[in-house]
Amino acid sequence: MKEKSSKASFAAAKRRTECVCINLRRMSRTVSQIYDDALAPADIKITQFCLLRAIERIGPTGVGALAEDQELDRTTLTRNLALLEREGFIEQAPGPDRRTSLTRLTRAGTAAVARALPHWERVQDELRDALGDETLKKLNEIQATISAAAAGSGKS
Amino acid sequence: MKEKSSKASFAAAKRRTECVCINLRRMSRTVSQIYDDALAPADIKITQFCLLRAIERIGPTGVGALAEDQELDRTTLTRNLALLEREGFIEQAPGPDRRTSLTRLTRAGTAAVARALPHWERVQDELRDALGDETLKKLNEIQATISAAAAGSGKS
């Protein structure tokens, strides 16, 4: 159990801690596939499911506000919404402003969420079993910290 | 400090634990932008930097083996490599097999990694400061668990 040197141990520990970013990207990819597989019977992707749920939660909303809520680039959201509209899951209503139109769920959209929900709950529970409840909470905390840090430094 | 009921508390806790997948995707997006911003002076993206480093680490390799190492879809990797080749950072050498050609770094690729490395180390340290060393280790553990779980269930 002897160590070569404390310097070497430190270097080894640092090496084991790989790039945080690629680590997160890898987890994101892997877990996205797990969720997409689980939602496949409901014929919807996890990204779209969560986007529909967000719109359902916050009610009719403009693109900018929704993008801020999701911490997603506004122009990315525009294209994601276009797909959901093509599927008939959302529709545009006139907003308080001629610049803005409000996005809201259609009946088909509400139905799609309801249809996919049991599948989502199942895979979410499976992941909870695999990782542990504390780990899931920890992930939420880390996410909040990262968002706060990014919001603090980035925007003007 | 009274609770309405243990049932309600449980539901509230469950609600606070949002979709793990979207949580990870959000972190992945946010952190990727932090790293991309940090690497911008070196004119390279974090995805490409880490891919170059992986090739540097494991030496000349075929697409399939590299994809497995990165836990990245093989066809995704093909296109990511095409961009790096276009930039002159990697090149193809004949493999042991007429089906396979080995990818390796060029001098320009090695130089690009060296040029970006200090920027990467800086942002990595900043994130370590913001999140704490224990959290970074925890993230690595979670990543390993997720990969193991996905490998265990998915592949045949």
Add this chain to the structure above:
DNA sequence: GAAAATTAGGTGCATATACTCATATTATAT
């Protein structure tokens, strides 16, 4: 040794993501 199975890889298509630039609308300052 030839047919069949396996292995290695690429292409077409689709979604997800973000940056830059352009446009239209509203609010503000004078």
Add this chain to the structure above:
DNA sequence: ATATAATATGAGTATATGCACCTAATTTTC
């Protein structure tokens, strides 16, 4: 009232990602 600033959004372009399908080369079977 008008020029200007601020706001809200979309379109063009580019990278990242994965699935279904296809081709070529090698290995295995008989």
